[in-house]
Amino acid sequence: MGWVRSAALAALLLASTAVARAESPPLTLDQILAAAPKDAWRDLAPDRLMVMQLPSGRVVIELAPRFAPNHVRNVQRLIQARFYDGLSIVRVQDDYVTQWGDADSKHPTGEGRLRLPAEFDRPLLQSDPFTPLGDADAYAPATGFTDGMPTARDPRAGRVWLTHCYGMVGAGRDMSPDSGGGPELYVVIGHAPRQLDRNVTLVGRVVEGMDKLSALPRGDGPMGFYTSDAQKIRIQSVRLASELPTTEQPRLQALRTETATFARLVESRRNRRDPWYVRPAGHIDVCNAPLPVRAAP
Amino acid sequence: MGWVRSAALAALLLASTAVARAESPPLTLDQILAAAPKDAWRDLAPDRLMVMQLPSGRVVIELAPRFAPNHVRNVQRLIQARFYDGLSIVRVQDDYVTQWGDADSKHPTGEGRLRLPAEFDRPLLQSDPFTPLGDADAYAPATGFTDGMPTARDPRAGRVWLTHCYGMVGAGRDMSPDSGGGPELYVVIGHAPRQLDRNVTLVGRVVEGMDKLSALPRGDGPMGFYTSDAQKIRIQSVRLASELPTTEQPRLQALRTETATFARLVESRRNRRDPWYVRPAGHIDVCNAPLPVRAAP
Numbered sequence: 157m158g159w160v161r162s163a164a165l166a167a168l169l170l171a172s173t174a175v176a177r178a179e180s181p182p183l184t185l186d187q188i189l190a191a192a193p194k195d196a197w198r199d200l201a202p203d204r205l206m207v208m209q210l211p212s213g214r215v216v217i218e219l220a221p222r223f224a225p226n227h228v229r230n231v232q233r234l235i236q237a238r239f240y241d242g243l244s245i246v247r248v249q250d251d252y253v254t255q256w257g258d259a260d261s262k263h264p265t266g267e268g269r270l271r272l273p274a275e276f277d278r279p280l281l282q283s284d285p286f287t288p289l290g291d292a293d294a295y296a297p298a299t300g301f302t303d304g305m306p307t308a309r310d311p312r313a314g315r316v317w318l319t320h321c322y323g324m325v326g327a328g329r330d331m332s333p334d335s336g337g338g339p340e341l342y343v344v345i346g347h348a349p350r351q352l353d354r355n356v357t358l359v360g361r362v363v364e365g366m367d368k369l370s371a372l373p374r375g376d377g378p379m380g381f382y383t384s385d386a387q388k389i390r391i392q393s394v395r396l397a398s399e400l401p402t403t404e405q406p407r408l409q410a411l412r413t414e415t416a417t418f419a420r421l422v423e424s425r426r427n428r429r430d431p432w433y434v435r436p437a438g439h440i441d442v443c444n445a446p447l448p449v450r451a452a453p
Numbered sequence: 454m455g456w457v458r459s460a461a462l463a464a465l466l467l468a469s470t471a472v473a474r475a476e477s478p479p480l481t482l483d484q485i486l487a488a489a490p491k492d493a494w495r496d497l498a499p500d501r502l503m504v505m506q507l508p509s510g511r512v513v514i515e516l517a518p519r520f521a522p523n524h525v526r527n528v529q530r531l532i533q534a535r536f537y538d539g540l541s542i543v544r545v546q547d548d549y550v551t552q553w554g555d556a557d558s559k560h561p562t563g564e565g566r567l568r569l570p571a572e573f574d575r576p577l578l579q580s581d582p583f584t585p586l587g588d589a590d591a592y593a594p595a596t597g598f599t600d601g602m603p604t605a606r607d608p609r610a611g612r613v614w615l616t617h618c619y620g621m622v623g624a625g626r627d628m629s630p631d632s633g634g635g636p637e638l639y640v641v642i643g644h645a646p647r648q649l650d651r652n653v654t655l656v657g658r659v660v661e662g663m664d665k666l667s668a669l670p671r672g673d674g675p676m677g678f679y680t681s682d683a684q685k686i687r688i689q690s691v692r693l694a695s696e697l698p699t700t701e702q703p704r705l706q707a708l709r710t711e712t713a714t715f716a717r718l719v720e721s722r723r724n725r726r727d728p729w730y731v732r733p734a735g736h737i738d739v740c741n742a743p744l745p746v747r748a749a750p
Binding site (some may be wrong): 248250251290292293294295321322323329331333346347348349350353354355366367370371372374376416423428431432433435436437439440441443444447 | 548573602620628646652664726736738
């Protein structure tokens with residue numbers, strides 16, 4: 157679907173697309189997804205889903221244990237200890253991050269810890285699933301996707317890491333690399349701050365409710381911190397999906413990146429052949445590749 | 454300034470930075486700017502500043518006549534005809550754009566036009582001021598800055614264009630490349646959609662009040678269009694700064710990109726030497742380079 161001026165025109169375009177169908181125009185993103193076989197989708201595992209209730213609704217984050225096993229385990233324990241319940245979103249910096257939690261919390265951590273050794277990157281394993289993007293990246297020798305997350309790798313150095321794309325969630329830290337762990341988390345809400353890659357531990361990706369974090373009022377203090385308690389947004393609860401009653405669990409599916417559907421999707425974004433585009437880019441950035449998530453049918 | 458956990462810690466860090474000064478640590482962005490000579494700043498010309506009043510406050514956009522002379526002239530005429538007054542923000546799509554205006558408006562256009570030939574890119578002129586970034590870009594042979602705006606160029610083809618970075622403003626269009634002109638405008642509020650480069654005419658950049666456009670509720674319709682009139686945000690007025698009483702004109706200055714200060718600033722972001730960073734990126738994306746604007750002293 158092109159760049160159109162109004163919702164009315166969008167409907168018009170859909171109609172004209174249907175008419176032009178005989179000349180087999182390029183499929184839209186929705187059409188490519190609709191044609192995907194059932195097994196192109198994977199169910200998101202409930203014990204890896206962090207469900208955060210805000211006054212505005214639900215945010216769901218898929219955790220990435222393959223990249224940050226200790227941080228993910230710690231976040232799971234902090235959730236189980238109800239550490240985050242009643243804490244707040246304390247920082248929203250435009251074109252950068254939204255941040256929540258509390259480093260100095262007096263909340264019970266249960267089995268959870270306040271600090272952990274860094275998991276900024278890790279050794280590249282031959283057994284790692286990896287869907288290479290193939291397009292050049294100016295920050296890393298190679299990029300692609302693992303477990304539904306955008307990743308970068310340096311095959312020569314034998315290292316791999318998650319990349320700071322829009323919607324990626326990380327563990328805030330202080331000056332020491334080992335001072336993060338999960339008590340404070342942030343999500344990228346602007347142009348990818350790739351300079352943070354390998355400098356802070358990423359733990360997952362928002363798969364539902366991103367607008368609940370990106371459309372918040374920006375903080376008026378330095379670095380976007382809210383300056384008064386009244387501005388902070390209270391976190392009502394954070395649960396693992398597996399802790400919720402079955403009927404309340406998010407039932408989500410993510411498109412597998414190793415599928416032909418995903419390859420088709422990426423190519424449709426790399427070279428936009430929709431009639432609106434006059435010049436396909438011939439390139440796609442790892443942070444512009446779509447990583448579709450849907451409600452399980 | 455590093456990535457810190459709390460506002461309290463930010464203050465602490467500032468203090469410790471001062472203490473460590475004897476070992477000449479890297480200057481912060483604010484320190485680099487504070488040391489800039491007076492002539493490193495240029496005054497933004499009032500006749501190129503579009504001042505949009507929203508219920509939430511003021512948005513200021515600097516227009517880019519060098520890249521889109523006809524579109525900029527047309528937008529200026531539409532402003533003078535009060536075309537935008539009373540129109541609305543109609544679309545906010547997460548990680549993409551906020552869009553306002555009305556293609557089918559019955560508002561008087563005065564000398565302004567509803568459609569114009571495309572100005573997607575233009576011939577590269579030897580006389581163009583240009584501050585090359587120097588860093589590789591995966592979408593274009595070269596990137597840099599002209600008139601305070603992020604640009605890309607293809608020296609072999611002899612073409613130059615503005616790039617779709619966060620905060621850049623463009624003229625929405627329909628299917629025909631010549632169907633834009635300014636009645637509908639959009640601003641990038643997410644990861645740079647560089648696939649739009651050379652496919653739509655960019656007309657300027659937000660230099661104040663970006664959060665008034667980026668922190669809006671996302672639209673619930675297809676492509677982020679608001680589905681009810683109640684959701685739309687009314688544009689109270691749009692004026693050229695030069696039309697406003699002197700006391701109401703924004704008095705803004707932008708850092709000149711051809712200065713040593715700007716080079717220092719970019720390098721401080723390309724290779725973060727702040728003590729928080731353990732691994733400088735060694736690279737900066739054209740859309741991550743800071744383009745500082747300040748209130749005139």
